[in-house]
Amino acid sequence: xxxxxxxxxxxxxxxxxxxxxxxxxxxxxxxxxxxxxxxxxxxxxxxxxxxxxxxxxxxxxxxxxxxxxxxxxxxxxxxxxxxxxxxxxxxxxxxxxxxxxxxxxxxxxxxxxxxxxxxxxxxxxxxxxxxxxxxxxxxxxxxxxxxxxxxxxxxxxxxxxxxxxxxxxxxxxx
Numbered sequence: 275x276x277x278x279x280x281x282x283x284x285x286x287x288x289x290x291x292x293x294x295x296x297x298x299x300x301x302x303x304x305x306x307x308x309x310x311x312x313x314x315x316x317x318x319x320x321x322x323x324x325x326x327x328x329x330x331x332x333x334x335x336x337x338x339x340x341x342x343x344x345x346x347x348x349x350x351x352x353x354x355x356x357x358x359x360x361x362x363x364x365x366x367x368x369x370x371x372x373x374x375x376x377x378x379x380x381x382x383x384x385x386x387x388x389x390x391x392x393x394x395x396x397x398x399x400x401x402x403x404x405x406x407x408x409x410x411x412x413x414x415x416x417x418x419x420x421x422x423x424x425x426x427x428x429x430x431x432x433x434x435x436x437x438x439x440x441x442x443x444x445x446x447x448x
Contacts, residue, residue, distance in 0.1 A: 279376045300388035326355040343372030343390035
């Protein structure tokens, strides 16, 4: 039986009155499991891009659709191999921010699997008009992970830069 999802907030999801603080996978039979995001992290170094290994773990024979909650602001993506895998299995994929995915889950009919990422929230940290350009920098945080994003409006075109790498370095004396 498909469980009803009551709500979500940053870092948690409430299903049938029980709160979960880890990403969850809801199987066809309604069982709720912890997401095995290490399968994607081993390939991409992040759980924000779903790998073929994780997709193969998530998929069950007979599934017609998988609803993926991509975080509070929609940070999770599918690799091209995953899109091809689900297409080959004739399993439709709905990828959207977790709050929207919950609505889709609760109204879904048929044989549906759910995968819900619970964190990733975007905060604006810098916004400035530049000469003939406009720059917005924000930080996306996902518990212990920070990803910086920059949007640059150059004329009428937006340039989107993502995943700035931050590295801690030792201070050089001298």
